[in-house]
Amino acid sequence: MIHAEHLTKRFGAFTAISDVSFAVERGEIVGFLGPNGAGKSTTMRILCGVFPPTEGRAVIAGYDVVAESLRARGVVGYFPERVSLYLDMTVREYLRYVAEMKGLDPRQRRSEIDRVLTCASVTHVAHRLIGTLSKGYRQRVGIAQALVGEPRVLILDEPTAGLDPEQVAEMRRLIRSLRGESTVILSTHILSEVEATCDRVIIINQGRILAVDTPHNLNHRLRRTSQIYMEVVAPTDAAVERLRGIAGVAQVELGAPAPDGATALTITTAKDLDLRAELAAAVTAAGWGLRELRPVALSLEAIFLSMVTAPESPAPGGDHEVPRRLSA
Amino acid sequence: MKFLVVCRRELRSYFGSYIAYVLLAVFLLLSGYFFYSDLIFFVLFGGYVLPTGLWQYVFLDMRLCTLLVLPLLTMRLFAEEKKLGTIELLWTYPVRDGEIVLGKFLASWIFFLVMLAPTLLNPLIFYRFYQFDVGPLCAAYLGILLLGTAFIACGVFISSLTENQVVSAMATYGILVFFWFLTWNEEVADERIVHVLLRLSLFDHFYNFPRGVIDTRDVYFFLLFVGYFLFLTWLSLGVRKWRGVR
Numbered sequence: 001m002i003h004a005e006h007l008t009k010r011f012g013a014f015t016a017i018s019d020v021s022f023a024v025e026r027g028e029i030v031g032f033l034g035p036n037g038a039g040k041s042t043t044m045r046i047l048c049g050v051f052p053p054t055e056g057r058a059v060i061a062g063y064d065v066v067a068e069s070l071r072a073r074g075v076v077g078y079f080p081e082r083v084s085l086y087l088d089m090t091v092r093e094y095l096r097y098v099a100e101m102k103g104l105d106p107r108q109r110r111s112e113i114d115r116v117l118t119c120a121s122v123t124h125v126a127h128r129l130i131g132t133l134s135k136g137y138r139q140r141v142g143i144a145q146a147l148v149g150e151p152r153v154l155i156l157d158e159p160t161a162g163l164d165p166e167q168v169a170e171m172r173r174l175i176r177s178l179r180g181e182s183t184v185i186l187s188t189h190i191l192s193e194v195e196a197t198c199d200r201v202i203i204i205n206q207g208r209i210l211a212v213d214t215p216h217n218l219n220h221r222l223r224r225t226s227q228i229y230m231e232v233v234a235p236t237d238a239a240v241e242r243l244r245g246i247a248g249v250a251q252v253e254l255g256a257p258a259p260d261g262a263t264a265l266t267i268t269t270a271k272d273l274d275l276r277a278e279l280a281a282a283v284t285a286a287g288w289g290l291r292e293l294r295p296v297a298l299s300l301e302a303i304f305l306s307m308v309t310a311p312e313s314p315a316p317g318g319d320h321e322v323p324r325r326l327s328a
Numbered sequence: 329m330k331f332l333v334v335c336r337r338e339l340r341s342y343f344g345s346y347i348a349y350v351l352l353a354v355f356l357l358l359s360g361y362f363f364y365s366d367l368i369f370f371v372l373f374g375g376y377v378l379p380t381g382l383w384q385y386v387f388l389d390m391r392l393c394t395l396l397v398l399p400l401l402t403m404r405l406f407a408e409e410k411k412l413g414t415i416e417l418l419w420t421y422p423v424r425d426g427e428i429v430l431g432k433f434l435a436s437w438i439f440f441l442v443m444l445a446p447t448l449l450n451p452l453i454f455y456r457f458y459q460f461d462v463g464p465l466c467a468a469y470l471g472i473l474l475l476g477t478a479f480i481a482c483g484v485f486i487s488s489l490t491e492n493q494v495v496s497a498m499a500t501y502g503i504l505v506f507f508w509f510l511t512w513n514e515e516v517a518d519e520r521i522v523h524v525l526l527r528l529s530l531f532d533h534f535y536n537f538p539r540g541v542i543d544t545r546d547v548y549f550f551l552l553f554v555g556y557f558l559f560l561t562w563l564s565l566g567v568r569k570w571r572g573v574r
Contacts, residue, residue, distance in 0.1 A: 050420060051569045051570070052569055070422045073421060082416070084416065085414065088344050102422060
């Protein structure tokens with residue numbers, strides 16, 4: 001559905017993205033994961049026809065985004081990172097305008113507007129001026145305008161940024177509900193977001209694709225080791241000693257003790273080994289108190305670091321590294 | 329036909345805010361007052377003895393009202409969308425840049441017509457008391473219409489260059505007034521240059537109309553001026569394709 005081939009975009013001397021290639025199949029939900037300034041928005045803007053790439057080409061639903069820009073734009077719904085709407089229009093008026101801009105059949109317009117109002121759950125504010133709506137609602141109206149006309153491809157640039165947790169959950173539900181109907185690309189810099197909604201992840205950093213894979217595989221491959229954080233009420237030295245003795249534990253690090261004297265420990269285990277049950281058993285068997293036990297999530301920075309420095313990578317990480325698929 | 333959609337949204341935006349009504353009121357007040365005082369002056373100081381016709385007085389003054397108001401009308405067209413960021417979504421809809429330019433231009437132009445229409449009342453009332461020859465008045469209205477259209481085209485272009493509305497209005501004033509003063513200082517410039525400047529001066533092409541003269545060269549000049557600036561606007565929208573979007 002979406003084919004990007006060797007996309008490069010330069011703004012003067014600044015290279016925003018470099019040699020970005022990927023493909024997205026019909027009905028897939030793909031996440032663009034990367035820190036701020038990685039080139040996510042630039043890639044998305046190219047796909048949406050805001051500006052053409054300096055080099056390379058992108059094809060959406062068979063239409064070249066530069067040569068057949070109007071047609072390509074006709075099948076894409078876009079949600080920009082900075083959701084900007086006309087504040088002096090009511091939600092319904094605005095969506096009507098969007099429907100007209102997208103060239104919808106006038107006879108279908110009304111039912112289509114009602115559909116997207118329901119989809120984005122903004123029906124009850126349909127008559128309100130957009131300027132009087134809260135950020136969360138404006139975000140939803142932004143989603144609604146992207147959905148107008150049932151576009152075959154949806155490109156959502158950080159759809160959950162700036163929402164409260166409840167709204168984030170709702171937005172993810174909405175995105176998941178699109179699975180199968182539309183092809184979706186969404187960008188985010190939150191790892192858990194990708195895990196919650198996406199079939200596949202494209203990791204991008206400094207304008208280059210580092211990896212393309214399923215969230216599950218990625219997690220798996222990235223964690224050469226697993227870390228577990230625990231807090232026990234126990235004599236420190238004895239605890240460290242005892243936990244070190246468990247098979248599979250590679251390292252026990254001592255954290256700063258909790259104010260009430262509990263010992264904080266970070267346990268590093270060999271890859272793919274979930275020792276949480278064993279650790280808990282060992283602590284309780286010794287008669288100590290176990291106050292906390294949780295896996296340490298890899299931060300995005302840690303992921304990028306391990307992507308670039310991963311020893312098992314076939315090619316050495318460097319400036320001329322080609323995008324590689326981590327899955328077999 | 330997407331330009332009609334763009335145009336309708338702009339018109340909605342104009343008439344949905346009180347700024348439009350303030351502009352409208354100021355324009356009508358000023359042009360009404362000018363008509364009144366010009367008429368008094370004309371009647372008191374000679375009437376048809378004067379070499380200058382009544383419409384020349386009235387429309388040279390109306391030209392100033394137009395110059396005052398139109399840049400304030402066009403300043404927001406692109407600048408506001410750039411500032412708000414709404415323009416980015418506009419780029420992603422299946423609509424040509426040319427249609428966007430045309431739609432926005434048309435909206436301002438229709439507003440200008442709405443502004444101009446009530447001023448017809450002044451000569452209309454006057455006509456009840458004195459049956460003047462209508463021809464020259466029509467020529468004068470055609471002139472002010474063309475001149476205003478040129479102002480709008482220039483304003484649309486400037487608005488596409490900036491995201492600051494004040495800058496947009498000020499720069500439009502700058503260009504328009506420059507085109508006006510272009511031929512004021514004929515003595516300092518070389519005669520041949522003055523000749524060229526005269527051809528370029530926006531206002532020198534206007535003066536014939538209130539005299540009741542429709543010179544096709546003047547009409548062409550204004551149409552070219554409008555076409556040129558709309559083309560420049562279209563080009564300026566294309567800048568994003570290599571410079572990017574903020």
